[in-house]
Amino acid sequence: MIARRPRNIALALVAGVVLLACGAEVLESAASQQAEGQVQAPMFEVDPFWPQPLPNHWVLGSVVGVGVDSRDHVFIIHRQAPLNERTEIGAAQDPPTGECCIPAPYVLEFDPDGNLANSWGGPGEGYTWPSSNHGITIDPNDNVWIGGNGGGDSHVLKFSRDGEFLMQIGMPGQGVDSNSEEHFGRVAKISFDETGDEAYLADGYGNRRVAVIDANTGEFLRYWGAYGNEPSDEPMGSYDPSEPLPQQFRTPVHCADPSNDGLVYVCDRANARMQVFQTDGTFVDEVRIAPETLGDGSVWDVAFSRDPGQQYMYVADGKNMKVYVMDRENLEILTTFGDGGRQPGLFFAVHSIATDSEGNIYTTETYEGKRVQKFVYQGLGTVTEMDQGAPWPAGERGGASGGQ
Numbered sequence: 001m002i003a004r005r006p007r008n009i010a011l012a013l014v015a016g017v018v019l020l021a022c023g024a025e026v027l028e029s030a031a032s033q034q035a036e037g038q039v040q041a042p043m044f045e046v047d048p049f050w051p052q053p054l055p056n057h058w059v060l061g062s063v064v065g066v067g068v069d070s071r072d073h074v075f076i077i078h079r080q081a082p083l084n085e086r087t088e089i090g091a092a093q094d095p096p097t098g099e100c101c102i103p104a105p106y107v108l109e110f111d112p113d114g115n116l117a118n119s120w121g122g123p124g125e126g127y128t129w130p131s132s133n134h135g136i137t138i139d140p141n142d143n144v145w146i147g148g149n150g151g152g153d154s155h156v157l158k159f160s161r162d163g164e165f166l167m168q169i170g171m172p173g174q175g176v177d178s179n180s181e182e183h184f185g186r187v188a189k190i191s192f193d194e195t196g197d198e199a200y201l202a203d204g205y206g207n208r209r210v211a212v213i214d215a216n217t218g219e220f221l222r223y224w225g226a227y228g229n230e231p232s233d234e235p236m237g238s239y240d241p242s243e244p245l246p247q248q249f250r251t252p253v254h255c256a257d258p259s260n261d262g263l264v265y266v267c268d269r270a271n272a273r274m275q276v277f278q279t280d281g282t283f284v285d286e287v288r289i290a291p292e293t294l295g296d297g298s299v300w301d302v303a304f305s306r307d308p309g310q311q312y313m314y315v316a317d318g319k320n321m322k323v324y325v326m327d328r329e330n331l332e333i334l335t336t337f338g339d340g341g342r343q344p345g346l347f348f349a350v351h352s353i354a355t356d357s358e359g360n361i362y363t364t365e366t367y368e369g370k371r372v373q374k375f376v377y378q379g380l381g382t383v384t385e386m387d388q389g390a391p392w393p394a395g396e397r398g399g400a401s402g403g404q
Contacts, residue, residue, distance in 0.1 A: 038382075039334055039335075039382065039383040040334075040380045040381065040382060040383070041312070041325050041334035041335050041380065041381065041383050042305060042312055042325055042359070042377060042378075042379075042380060042381075043377075043378040043379065043380065043381035043391070044337060044360075044361055044375035044376060044377060044378060044391050045375065045376050045378055045391050045392065045393045045394070046344045046345035046373060046374070046375050046376075046390065046391055046392060046393070047114075047344075047373075047374045047375070047376050047393075048344035048345075048393075049114070050113075050114040050373070050374040051074075051110045051114035051115070051116070051372065051374075052110075052113070052114045052115050052116065054104060054108075054116060055116065056102070057091055057099065057100045057101045057102055058101065058102060058103070058104035058105075059083065059088055059089065059100075059101040059102070059103065059104060059370075060076075060078045060104055060108075060370045060371060060372075061078045061079045061080050061081065061082045061083045061103060061370060062078060062079045062082045062351075062365075062366040062367055062368075062369070062370055063076050063077070063078040063351065063352075063364035063365055063366060063369070063370060063371060063372055064077060064078065064079060064133070064134050064135065064351055064352065064364065064366050065077040065133075065134065065135040065136035065137070065146075065189070065351075065352050065364065066136065066352045066353065066354045066362050066363070066364045066372060067136050067137045067138040067144070067354055068138060068354050068355065068356045068357075068362065069138040069142045069161055070140075070142055071111075071112075071142075072111075072112045072356040072357055072358070073109055073110065073111055073112070073117060073161075074109070074110045074112075074354075074356070074362050074372070074374075075107060075108070075109050075110075075136050075138060075144060075161075076107070076108050076110075076136065076364055076372050077106055077107050077108075077121070077133055077134075077135070077136040077146060078104065078106065078108075078364075078370070079106075079132060079133060080103035080104075080106065081132070082367075082368075082370075083103055088101060089101055089102055089103055104119065105119040105120055105121050105122070106120075106121030106122055106133060107119060107120050107121035107136065107144070107146075107163065109161070110372075112356070114374070118162065118163070120162070120163030121133075121163065124165060125165075126165055126168075127157055127165050127168045128155065128168065128172040129157075130146065130147065130148020130149075130150055130153040130155075130157070131148060131150030131151060131152055131153055132148055132149050132150025132151075132153060133146055133147070133148050134146075134147050134148050134149040134150075134153075134186075134187070134188055134189075134205070135147040135187070135188055135189035135190065135202075135352070137189060137190050137191055137192070138161070139192045139196045139199070139215060140192060140194070140195065140196030141196050142160075142161045143158055143159065143160060143161065143166060144158070144159045144160070144161055144163075145157065145158050145159075145190040145199065146159070146190075147184075147186075147187035147188060147189060147190055147201070147202075147204070148186065148187065149186040149187070149188060149204065149205035149206075149252070150186070152172055152173040152174070153172070153186050153187070154170055154171060154172055154173065154174035154175075154183040154184050154185055154186070154206075155168055155169060155170035155171060155172045155183065155184060156168075156169050156170060156184065156187050156190055156201065157169075158215075167218055169213060169218035170182070170183040170184045171183040175206070176206040176207060176233055177207065177233070178203075178207040178208050178209045178223075178225065178231035178232065178233050179223075179230070179231065180207075181220045181223075182220075184201060184203045184204060184207060184211060185203055185204055185205070185206030185207030186203075186204045186205035186206040186207070186252075187201050187202065187203050187204040187205075188202040188203075188204045188205060188252050188253065188254045188255065189201075189202045189254065189255050189256070189257075189301070189352075190202075191255070191256055191257040191258060192215060192258065193258045193279070194258070194260050196215055197214065197215055197216065198212055198213070198214065198215060198221065198258075198279075199212070199213050199214075199215040200212055200256040200257070200258055200264060201213065201256065202252075202253045202254055202255050202256040202266070202267065203223075203253060204251070204252055204253055205251055205252040206251065207231065207233070207251075207253070208225055208226075208231045208232070208233065208248055208249040208250070208251060208253060209223045209224060209225050209231040209249065209253065210223060210224055210225075210253065210256040210264065210266055210277070210281070211223040212279075222280070222281060223281075224277070224281030225248055225249055226246065226247055226248050226249045226268065226275060227247060227275070227283045228277065228281045228282055228283040229247055229248065231248065231249070232248050234248075236248060236250055238294075239270050239271055239272070239294060239297070241272070241291045241292050241294075245271070245273070245286075245288075246271060249266075249268045249271065250268065250269070250270040250271050250297075251270065252269050252270070253266065253267065253268065253269070254267040254268075254269040254299070254300055254301060255267035255300075255301050255302050257302050257303070257304070258279060259304060259310050259328065260304075260308075260309075260310055261309075261310070262278060262279055263276055263277065263278065263279075263284060264276070264277045264278070264279055265302050265313065267299045267300060267301060267302060267315075268297075268299060269296070269297035269298070269299050269300055270296070270297040271297065271299075272288055272289060272290055272291045272292075272293050272297050272298045272299060273286050273287065273288045273289065273291070273299060274286065274287050274289065274299050274302070274315065274331070276331075285331065287331035289315060289317070289324060289333070290317060290319075290320055293317075293319050293320060295319060296318060296319040296349075297319060298317045298319055298320055299315060299317065300315075300316045300317060300318045300319075300350070300351055300352075301315070301316040301351065301352045301353045302314065302315050302316075302353070303353045303354050303355045303361065304328065304355065305328075305355065305359060306355055306356070306357055306358070306359045307359075310328055311327070311328060311329070312325060312326065312327065312328055312334075313326050313328040314326070314353055314355070314361060315353075316350045316351065316352065316353040316363060317350065318347075318349040318350050318351050318365075318366065319349075321338055321339055321340035321341075321346070321347040321348065321349070321350060322336045322337065322338040322339060322347065322350070322387070323336060323337055323338050323347075323350065323353065323361070323363065324336050325337070333386075334383055335383045335385070335386055335387075335388060336386065336387050336388060337375070337388040337389070337390070337391045338350065338389070338390065338391075339387075339389050339390065341390070343390065344373065344390070344392075345373070345375075345389075345390030345391050345392055346390050347363070347365055347369065348365050348367065348368055348369035349365050349366045349367040349368070349369045350363050350364070350365055350369070351363075351364050351365055351366040351369075352364045358377060359377035360374060360375060360376050360377050361374070361375040361377070362374055362375075363375070375391060
């Protein structure tokens, strides 16, 4: 499940052996501690009634981003294109083929109770809406940032939380260039430092880097690739878990989230690893998560717990259909929740993850998942199972089993 890269660069020559041994030791230690009832971790229960039903016969397409503002309002962004004209959006056809349904606006805002508070998004004056919008994040000043992973999506957009256009950064319509300071390459997600002055771009589906810009002016500040290397766009071939760890990110670079203590956690999705850096791009550490995962990869998105020290982090794995609850300092997996399925608490391609001020988790699902879910924080609890399955509310499981 997990293998570690040592912090001491001098140990790099024996990393291959150490990674395998360390991974086995971590799992053995975790299993032993669980058997003794020693492991504590944040616990959650799915809220099967959140959000409330949408109005106007609206339906969601692939939901590819989630963010939370200072009021604990939850913003999601989805793609309308994956909706099936025949089976899902008959009312949007000309002529309509039925009473239901029509695509919801791209951006939906929910209050903490799950009521729809606002909706907006799409092409407008003064900016180019992405051909395939991807990721939505709310900065500390409650501005909304959106990326895109379609062809020609080499820019990012900044709006007010009410949808007023504020700024476009980068030139649309450009190709891949991981060393460009003029444009980006299909940005997956934008994240922010604690002050909101710097924006960290997971750049992305075309480029293979983290890019940092001034969130107020859009000025380009710095960038880096895997291990802090200069990024390269040379073809890498398919991921092979038996080969040495590559010195470059694979596409997509799917998250680049700063913590409050000056570290940046980068989702190298197809390489099944999370890399950790200082904010200047200095490499610190890495962890492999489900390294045998092929294709879409295992490390899709990250969010941090809301305690002052951000002791825990939550990693979404859309291929293996679960969320990892991890110790942020030592990068160890404490437990997981979720599994593949359509019922509440299960996932179909869990894509994005965010937390609110109460410690609750929100997830979105892409491909055919097409939904957002809320997981209510229950406090710390003793880990009894590494894989919890669907975290159903206590006493409401019916005939279903919570464990897997």
